[in-house]
Amino acid sequence: MTLGGLRVPPRLLMGPGPITVDPRVLQAMGNQLTGQFDPWMTDTMTEVMGLYRTVFQTENEQTFLVDGTSRAGIEAALVSLITPGDRVLVPVFGRFGHLLVEIAERCGAEVHTIEAPWGEVVAPEAVEAAIARIDPALLAIVQGDTSTTMCQPLADIAAIAREHGVLTYCDATASLGGNEFLTDAWGIDVVTAGLQKCLGGPSGSAPITISPRAAELIDARKHVEAGIRSGDEAVDVAPGTRIASNYLDLAQIMDYWGPRRLNHHTEATSMLYAARTCATLLVEEGIEAAVARHALHGGAMLAGVQGLGLTAYGDLEHKMTNVVGVLIPDGLGAGGGDRVRTALLEDFGIEIGTSFGPLHGKVWRIGTMGYNARKDAVLTTLAALEQVLRAEGVAVTAGGGVGAAREIYSEVS
């Protein structure tokens, strides 16, 4: 029996993620493995910790990878930080806020929310009032929520939380590397991310950073699993409530990445190679330069869709650099949004995104992130979108998208 090899169709992934992976990351994954505790491997793990300290803009010793998708990182943070019964405050301004609520509930938290209308961000005053009212143990918040394209300002909110002695967790999956994120300067305790957005990698590894005070709280719940205990109860079992997950138990995972090198999972080494390369590329470029690049190409895409006569969704003052929501024109009629996406995919090999929940059928989402925060990717997408819209009978300005984007580029060249 002979089964065929993979025949992956060529795609330019201009949706809200995952996006086209930087070829240098794909090449890195082609490297052979070493053993889990090979000195080269543990040195490489230590190197990766350092690289992600730069990416997260932090001095946190506890900075490493969780072996799973960005969602695994979120759950690792929440299940390790939340003791059942804890009050948790989640400001919700899109789908991924709901996800934090969902996961925190499953961790046994008493979850309180404040909600901003979709397309807006949350005001610091609303967070302060809620903290005063609820007295939560943890504030959990998303930075960039691709479902609405909003980028939540965090400096003020984090300062408020810190004043009130509230721990903070932030999901920076969709924003990190393409929008400013200052873990230490803002004083955020735990941050998680993924590779498949601005970092230009594939999904499957979740970088995380943990402040000393959060690490101490997590360590106070450490229960090393039977079968690999040291024999010294004081070293292996802390008095705090055992974390409800083994796989996502950050107390054990810190000991796995740390000098103790405690056996836990078998490292997903190919994903570690990918994560290392994503960070290397970002550090070589410079974090500020990468953010500026996302701002440039995201700005060009925004100008381009407006230049085609389309309307961008949401509060543009708070838009993420790396994704834009575009109102689906009324003229397309029923199912027109999906017809346009299908035509872009089938005729041009370009993927743009649909939307969730209240925006489904009303908004496309177009990303410019990671490897695809590039001029040719932006112009090609706008050129193809113009053709597809015209074929669907939508009145578009001929050359208006590409022209408007070119103007943005000409301003910086």
Next chain:
Amino acid sequence: MTLGGLRVPPRLLMGPGPITVDPRVLQAMGNQLTGQFDPWMTDTMTEVMGLYRTVFQTENEQTFLVDGTSRAGIEAALVSLITPGDRVLVPVFGRFGHLLVEIAERCGAEVHTIEAPWGEVVAPEAVEAAIARIDPALLAIVQGDTSTTMCQPLADIAAIAREHGVLTYCDATASLGGNEFLTDAWGIDVVTAGLQKCLGGPSGSAPITISPRAAELIDARKHVEAGIRSGDEAVDVAPGTRIASNYLDLAQIMDYWGPRRLNHHTEATSMLYAARTCATLLVEEGIEAAVARHALHGGAMLAGVQGLGLTAYGDLEHKMTNVVGVLIPDGLGAGGGDRVRTALLEDFGIEIGTSFGPLHGKVWRIGTMGYNARKDAVLTTLAALEQVLRAEGVAVTAGGGVGAAREIYSEVS
């Protein structure tokens, strides 16, 4: 700032896993991504489900991948099957039995164990007596425990569980593809694995199969997360206890892989490519042929270490095909076991394994699995081991290891 590329040292990984990845799997991971719901991607996911039905020897519709290491697969199974308070029976015959206990406890189970001495397997009669005494909801058991090299016979035990109406879960991570595993013929409800052993891939994706009755039980606990609900409560929220993990919630993951294509995590597509290729290679070879190959090369390695004058560990009647425990010779003295491993690694680029718990410092573990279940890998390892032992002053039969292995090969050629 310029950081170097990866410079992975050349290694022949002859430990208990992870092992050297088949180059065809590495090549597959070099493919570019498509979108998560690209028709090609969903077709490929469906194809992967079919391939793993063959690997698991099952007709189970619910056969797919969990995005994480093999440990993520174990926890997904247990957290989705166990309702807090359930009685769970775990026969323990090595470290990975302890891991099942650990995870089941964190899932809120009342865990009962029966233990076999390390180096032996569990008798069906002992399981039957424990089931009669405890009346568990679930029997959770390991097939191949690399910590002791034992391969637990499962046919009788699974039949007993079924007679008593007890659900069965099996961790086949270390054995699948190299030792017979008949999910349907044996009647095991849920089985999980990993790629990094006999399947010849990297860690980071966990194949799983779920029987119809187990899937029904899991579905009865479905709580689709807010933000992506259909609006029809009856479709989204079942009356059973919500599963304590979101990331590892098999009820939602079944809807993600199934016709509903419910959004959940962002698929770790590079790992899916790896998993697909691992399965393709195995299906092309034929499952029975792959098991026979592991038996041949594992047998040659066993004969080889014995031919060097070393003693194999444990009940050889129940040894896994793909790993052998070797008693560290007394003559080596303190730390000698580690000196030999270091010399093999540094001088020959060959990794063999140390051991956990009661066997630490007493037993090496040498694997012959996946891509490394090959004659040249076996003979090279034996030749190098002979040289290293001689240099350490251990009395070894010159050429005895390679010679004994050659005899095994000559019997089949």
